[in-house]
Structure formats: C-alpha cells, structure tokens
Amino acid sequence: MITSRCGAEPNMIYFMKQTHLDKKTRTISDMKTKQYLDKASSQVELIQSQRQPDGDPSAQPDPLTTEEINSIMRKVVPKVRGKRYGFGNLFDDGCPSSSSAPCQIPKLQEEIQTLKAREQEKDAQIKFLMECNKLLLGRFPDLRPPDYPVTPATVEDDDETQP
Numbered sequence: 001m002i003t004s005r006c007g008a009e010p011n012m013i014y015f016m017k018q019t020h021l022d023k024k025t026r027t028i029s030d031m032k033t034k035q036y037l038d039k040a041s042s043q044v045e046l047i048q049s050q051r052q053p054d055g056d057p058s059a060q061p062d063p064l065t066t067e068e069i070n071s072i073m074r075k076v077v078p079k080v081r082g083k084r085y086g087f088g089n090l091f092d093d094g095c096p097s098s099s100s101a102p103c104q105i106p107k108l109q110e111e112i113q114t115l116k117a118r119e120q121e122k123d124a125q126i127k128f129l130m131e132c133n134k135l136l137l138g139r140f141p142d143l144r145p146p147d148y149p150v151t152p153a154t155v156e157d158d159d160e161t162q163p
C-alpha cells in the first residue's frame with residue numbers, strides 16, 4: 001500500500017500521481033492520466049475556493065478530506081468494464097472510507113459464523129450416524145460393510161463362535 005508523506009493513506013489524486021510519475025523526469029507522460037489529474041485538481045480547487053470563510057478573505061479554507069477528493073476522482077475517472085483507469089477496483093469497494101479492509105471485516109465475520117454453524121450441524125449428523133451404526137452393529141454383529149477393516153477383536157470374536 002502506498003502511503004503519503006504524512007504516513008496516512010493517500011487520496012486517489014496522490015495515488016495516481018505517484019503511480020504514473022516517471023521517476024527520472026519527475027513528469028507524467030501519459031496524456032489520459034494528465035487529463036484526469038488536471039480535471040480532478042481543478043474541481044478540488046473550485047470546491048476549495050467556494051469554501052472560503054465569510055468575512056475574512058485572508059483565512060485559509062479547510063482542506064478537503066480524503067473521501068471528498070476520492071469522490072471527485074470517482075466522478076472524473078469513469079468505470080470501464082467494472083474498473084477505473086489507473087486504479088482497477090482499488091477504491092471502489094463500496095466502503096465509505098478508501099480502505100477496503102475495515103469494510104470486509106463484517107462480511108468475513110458473517111462467513112465465519114456461517115461456516116461454524118455448518119460444521120456444528122455436520123458434527124451433530126456424524127454423531128447421530130455413529131450412534132445408529134453402534135445400534136445396528138450391536139443388533140446384527142455379523143453385519144459388516146464389504147471393505148470393513150478386520151481388527152484383532154473382530155477376529156477373536158469370530159474364533160469364539162466357531163465350533
């Protein structure tokens with residue numbers, strides 16, 4: 001995962017800049033990427049300028065949050081066949097935050113609970129079937145499946161029944 005210089009999770013603009021930046025020339029040579037970044041940056045600046053506090057033109061407006069910037073990028077970069085150019089589906093997991101891990105935890109916990117319930121049900125069925133087998137074998141001691149392994153106790157029992 002790429003982190004910004006502050007150590008926080010990056011917004012989509014920062015992420016796209018860092019992943020498309022030519023390390024030698026420190027420029028972005030892909031025109032499609034430049035267009036998306038320019039359009040998103042201009043929208044961020046427009047929204048930022050509209051947030052200018054009333055009455056004090058010298059005051060700095062509050063910066064946009066990561067989610068606000070990501071929302072702008074989602075509008076600027078369209079989905080094509082379920083993926084966004086430059087991101088794949090990295091920022092499109094339906095979570096309110098840009099990180100997919102916290103959003104997946106409830107789904108995984110639900111799946112774990114479902115699997116545990118199925119395992120308990122199967123264990124109960126196996127226990128029932130084993131009890132049925134014990135009853136049948138107790139009532140019909142000579143009844144054995146075709147590939148039933150012969151144990152020493154079974155052989156001794158058979159020898160005792162022979163005249």
